[in-house]
Each structure stands twice: as C-alpha cells, then as structure tokens.
Amino acid sequence: MDFDAFEPDESLSSESLTIEQALANLQGEDLGLRMYAAWWLGRFRVREAAVVYALIQALEDEADRTEEGGYPLRRNAARALGKLGDRQAVPPLIRCLDCPDFYVREAAAQSLEMLGDPVCIPNLIELLKAGLQGEQLVSDQPDFSQPYDAILEALGTIGATVAVPLIQPFLEHPIERIQYAAARAMYQLTQDVMYGERLVQALAGEDLQLRRAALADLGAIGYLPAAEAIAQTLAENSLKLIALKGLLEHQIYMSPFNELSEGAIEVMTLMDGLL
Numbered sequence: 001m002d003f004d005a006f007e008p009d010e011s012l013s014s015e016s017l018t019i020e021q022a023l024a025n026l027q028g029e030d031l032g033l034r035m036y037a038a039w040w041l042g043r044f045r046v047r048e049a050a051v052v053y054a055l056i057q058a059l060e061d062e063a064d065r066t067e068e069g070g071y072p073l074r075r076n077a078a079r080a081l082g083k084l085g086d087r088q089a090v091p092p093l094i095r096c097l098d099c100p101d102f103y104v105r106e107a108a109a110q111s112l113e114m115l116g117d118p119v120c121i122p123n124l125i126e127l128l129k130a131g132l133q134g135e136q137l138v139s140d141q142p143d144f145s146q147p148y149d150a151i152l153e154a155l156g157t158i159g160a161t162v163a164v165p166l167i168q169p170f171l172e173h174p175i176e177r178i179q180y181a182a183a184r185a186m187y188q189l190t191q192d193v194m195y196g197e198r199l200v201q202a203l204a205g206e207d208l209q210l211r212r213a214a215l216a217d218l219g220a221i222g223y224l225p226a227a228e229a230i231a232q233t234l235a236e237n238s239l240k241l242i243a244l245k246g247l248l249e250h251q252i253y254m255s256p257f258n259e260l261s262e263g264a265i266e267v268m269t270l271m272d273g274l275l
Helices: 019-026 031-043 049-058 072-084 087-096 102-115 118-132 148-158 161-172 176-190 193-202 208-221 224-232 237-254 262-274
Strands: none
Touching (some): 019 049, 049 072, 049 087, 072 102, 148 176, 161 176, 176 208, 193 208, 224 237, 224 262
8 A cells, every 4th residue: 555645535625726726736836735736636637738748747756755765746646647538648657667666656557557558568568577587476575566466457458468478477476466466457358257257256255455456356357247246245335336337337338229238237236235
C-alpha cells in the first residue's frame, strides 16, 4: 500500500474548487494545494487540454519529495492522467516507468492500462523481466523492486499476447496477489478457463485482503462462471457488487443489441440479492 499517496475523502464536493482554481493551484508553489489539485482534476475527470498539459508537466516535478525520495505529486499526476483518457499522456507516462519512486512506476503502469495504447508494451515487458532474473520468483525474499501486479494487469488489459511466456512464471510468484494478477492477465490473453478458475478458488482463501483482490480480478475479466462464487464470498457486499458489475458489463457488451443474455440476467439476479 502507498502510505504516502494523497487520497482525500471521496465525499468531498466537486464545488470545493473550480477548474480554474485547481489549475492555478496545480501550477502554484504550495505543495499541499498542488497535491490536492492533481487529485481533484483526476477525480472529477477534467479533460481540458490545459489540465492535461499541466499534469504532464507535474510528472517531472522535483519540488515535492519525501525524505525517502518519493515524489507524491508525480504519483497523483500520473493517476489523474489515466482517468482523463488523453493518449498524449502515454509517452510521458512511459518515461515515468523509469522513475526511482516505486509508486510513481505503479501509478504510471495503472494509467497506461487505462489508456490502453499498445505502444507501452515493450517498456512494461522490460520491467517485468526484472522479476525473472535468477531465482527471484522462488526466493525466500521475494523481489519487490517493481510493481509487478500493476504491470501484469496492464499487459493483460492491453492485450499483449507477446508477453504470455513472460507472464506465465508469475503464476508461481511467492506473493499471492501477484499470482492473481498473473492469472488475470493469462485469462485475458488466452481465454483459458483454468486461469479464471484459479481466481475463483482464491475466493475461498483465508485472507480477506486476498479475497478482495480476487474479487477485483474476476470483475475485471468478466468471468461469468464466477458469478455465484462471487455472491457467496466472505467479503463486503459493496465489493461483491462491484465485481458482479464487471461481469454484467461484459455480458451486456457480448449480448446482441437490445437483448440481455441469460448470463446477464443471472448476474442481475445475484446483484439484487445483495442489495
């Protein structure tokens, strides 16, 4: 978890700032206001060209730095750019993959996943290769040098089939969360149900945090056979509903126009039971 990340209360009103104020604050000197502005502009999806430009400029900020060497403003700017959906942010986000701050690299990978431009695939693969060196995948001291879960998820979502041989070894990574990310990506890239079923099995695990991670992964891949297991998982109903929403959206996308599939109806029934 990124304890240095600036994540204000989601209940904050959109009226707490204007776009003009947020943009001015982002380009000002007060580090706290700059951090909040970057978060706010992403949270409320402000897609103006001047905002995108200012956030891209913030990716190179040197003023806001923690004692440990982290770049909090860069992290928030990277996260915001993914939410805004403007692909001109792709090249600067790719450059962020070389940032010394782990959480900037993580935010950049997550935003590149959201932007979906395959041009970033070679750069993500290079980061993934670091975890395949020597015995790091089976070591008693796992490699934490890269945000492997974010990298794996990005490669899966973007459709990087070329990366399948590199992703597969991460199914045996000593960190279960990263195993799940690998299974998620492998399902997206191969459509082999064995990877979806591996995530379903994870829903019965003892660790709540890992069950939550599996719920998110199943929702992301829209794996319909997981629907009943998702509804029965020992986790918060809110998270189960989010996962089922992912399944439903996938079913609607796959359904003929103006017609709901049996799968979509099944998922909607399960969602009704959780409300």
